[in-house]
Amino acid sequence: MVRLKDRYLLVNIIYSDVPAGQQSKGASAGAVPDLLVYNQPTTGELRPQLLLKSIRAEVAALFGDCGAGAIDRSLQVKYLSTATSTFILRISRSHYRLVWAALSFMHHVPVRNGRPCIFRVVRVSGTIRKVEEEAVRRAKLLILAAKREMAGKSSGALDALLRGKDDARNLTMVVDPDDDSEPENGSAMNDG
Amino acid sequence: MTPPGATPAAQTSSHEEEKQPENEDITMGNTTTATTTTTTTTTKPNNSNKPKKGRELMTCTIRAPPFAYAQLAVVSDTSSSTTDDLDALQVRAYCTSALRQFLGDTGAGMAVDILSVTGSSCWVRVPRADLGAFAAALTAFGGVSSTNSGGGGAKAAMLVLQVRACGDWLGSLIGRAEQGALWTS
Numbered sequence: 052m053v054r055l056k057d058r059y060l061l062v063n064i065i066y067s068d069v070p071a072g073q074q075s076k077g078a079s080a081g082a083v084p085d086l087l088v089y090n091q092p093t094t095g096e097l098r099p100q101l102l103l104k105s106i107r108a109e110v111a112a113l114f115g116d117c118g119a120g121a122i123d124r125s126l127q128v129k130y131l132s133t134a135t136s137t138f139i140l141r142i143s144r145s146h147y148r149l150v151w152a153a154l155s156f157m158h159h160v161p162v163r164n165g166r167p168c169i170f171r172v173v174r175v176s177g178t179i180r181k182v183e184e185e186a187v188r189r190a191k192l193l194i195l196a197a198k199r200e201m202a203g204k205s206s207g208a209l210d211a212l213l214r215g216k217d218d219a220r221n222l223t224m225v226v227d228p229d230d231d232s233e234p235e236n237g238s239a240m241n242d243g
Numbered sequence: 244m245t246p247p248g249a250t251p252a253a254q255t256s257s258h259e260e261e262k263q264p265e266n267e268d269i270t271m272g273n274t275t276t277a278t279t280t281t282t283t284t285t286t287k288p289n290n291s292n293k294p295k296k297g298r299e300l301m302t303c304t305i306r307a308p309p310f311a312y313a314q315l316a317v318v319s320d321t322s323s324s325t326t327d328d329l330d331a332l333q334v335r336a337y338c339t340s341a342l343r344q345f346l347g348d349t350g351a352g353m354a355v356d357i358l359s360v361t362g363s364s365c366w367v368r369v370p371r372a373d374l375g376a377f378a379a380a381l382t383a384f385g386g387v388s389s390t391n392s393g394g395g396g397a398k399a400a401m402l403v404l405q406v407r408a409c410g411d412w413l414g415s416l417i418g419r420a421e422q423g424a425l426w427t428s
Contacts, residue, residue, distance in 0.1 A: 115347030116383070117376070 057125065058147040059182040061174035062154060064136035066091050068167045084200035090193060093136045096162040099128040102138065105161035109153035121146045129179060135190060139182055147175065311374035312416055313409035315381065316364040320401045331357050334365050337387065337404055345380035353377065364407065371411065378406050 069088055103126065111119040125143035132138070142150045154170040174185045317329055317337075334357050342350035353373055358366040369377045386403035408416045 111347065113347045113349060115343065115345045115350050117345050117350075117379070118347060 056144040056177065057141050058144050059129065059176050059179050060140045060142065060147065060151065060154075060172050061176075061182045061186055062138050062140065063090065063171045063173055064093055064138075064160065065089050065169040065171050066136075066166060067169055084197050086193065086197050086200055090136060093133040093160060094162060094165075095133055097131070097133055097160060099131050099138075101161050102128055102131065105157060106140075106150060106153055109157055110149055113153055113156060114149055118146075118149050122149055126150065130183075130186075135186075137186055137190075139179065139186070141179070144177070151175075308371060308411050310368045311371045311409065311411050312358075312366060312368050312413045313374070313378065314364060314366050314407040314416065314420060316405045316407050317402050318363075318405050320386075320403065327363075329360050329363055329365055331360050331365075334360060334367070337384070338367070338381070340387075341380045341384035341404065342377070344385075345383050346376060350376070350380060366413075366417075368413075374409060378409055381406055 066089055106126065107119065107123070110122055114121075122142060125141065125146075127141045128138055129141050130137075130139040140150060151172055154172060157170055159165040159167050173189065174182055176182045176185070315334070317333075335355075338355050339351055342353055342355075346353070353376075354370060355377070356368040358368055360366075381404045384404055386401040388401055408420060410416050
């Protein structure tokens with residue numbers, strides 16, 4: 052039996068429409084750190100089926116019947132957490148770029164009167180275990196960074212980015228080249 | 244086509260250019276002229292003492308031409324209606340709608356150049372990497388219904404696009420089209 056290889060995408064939902072009242076300069080009492088303003092929880096109306104439907108519609112709009120048929124069998128929402136605004140998608144290895152491109156073109160949460168948001172793919176991996184570990188690690192780092200910002204030690208996201216190579220690499224995206232247990236030989240079917 | 248006095252190296256280059264690994268010309272088999280050239284290469288002994296008739300100035304092998312070419316024809320599924328002559332705008336409209344249905348926005352953005360339109364057939368040019376998707380999109384196209392001016396209430400015939408030929412080298416495609424016309428006209 053030939054192995055069917057998949058890719059798992061870890062996606063964050065980032066909110067860019069910050070209401071005017073919440074923008075705060077400095078860490079005054081009761082102010083929410085910027086990191087937490089961008090990574091807010093999502094509305095509870097978002098269900099896996101709604102998310103799937105909107106991704107499928109976007110792939111069909113961008114890539115037509117050919118693209119819609121290519122991802123139809125293997126696209127699945129493996130995990131969705133509205134509290135952390137994170138979800139994990141499973142997609143076949145040869146067509147994960149179609150889904151990634153469709154996510155880039157989606158600009159609001161797929162519910163009724165959804166807020167404008169950005170779907171940011173932060174990890175691509177061949178096994179779901181690595182993706183889960185990455186989700187846990189990012190959640191921990193986010194808490195630490197938010198605490199640091201609350202305590203006033205860092206002056207913002209730019210400082211966190213430039214602080215040091217360890218911290219900067221921790222929160223940027225990493226694509227695992229080969230997360231499968233056996234090496235891939237040859238190239239998979241490319242999308243046209 | 245190489246001149247008779249060409250050296251084996253130049254003939255090797257034409258032999259390579261006929262043997263495209265991925266995009267072979269799809270319509271009727273290999274031209275006889277090309278096969279004659281290759282058999283001449285293998286049977287001629289490479290005798291360097293004999294004075295050469297010609298002098299090879301330059302050898303060039305084109306492995307990846309930038310464009311691929313296709314000939315399309317509009318046919319109607321009922322034999323009775325006569326197809327009106329095509330024009331470039333109709334070809335553009337058909338191609339765009341076929342590509343948009345099959346490949347979405349990325350298909351509608353594909354660079355299709357219409358080279359010439361004669362009668363009910365036309366020649367188009369696409370980037371070489373997109374030829375497979377383009378041919379598939381036109382094959383999957385459901386067609387448009389033609390409007391019959393006469394005969395009130397007659398049902399509209401479906402006009403579909405037919406890919407007559409497609410390949411990398413325009414010269415050989417046109418040659419085959421003319422060759423086919425010899426036998427059918």
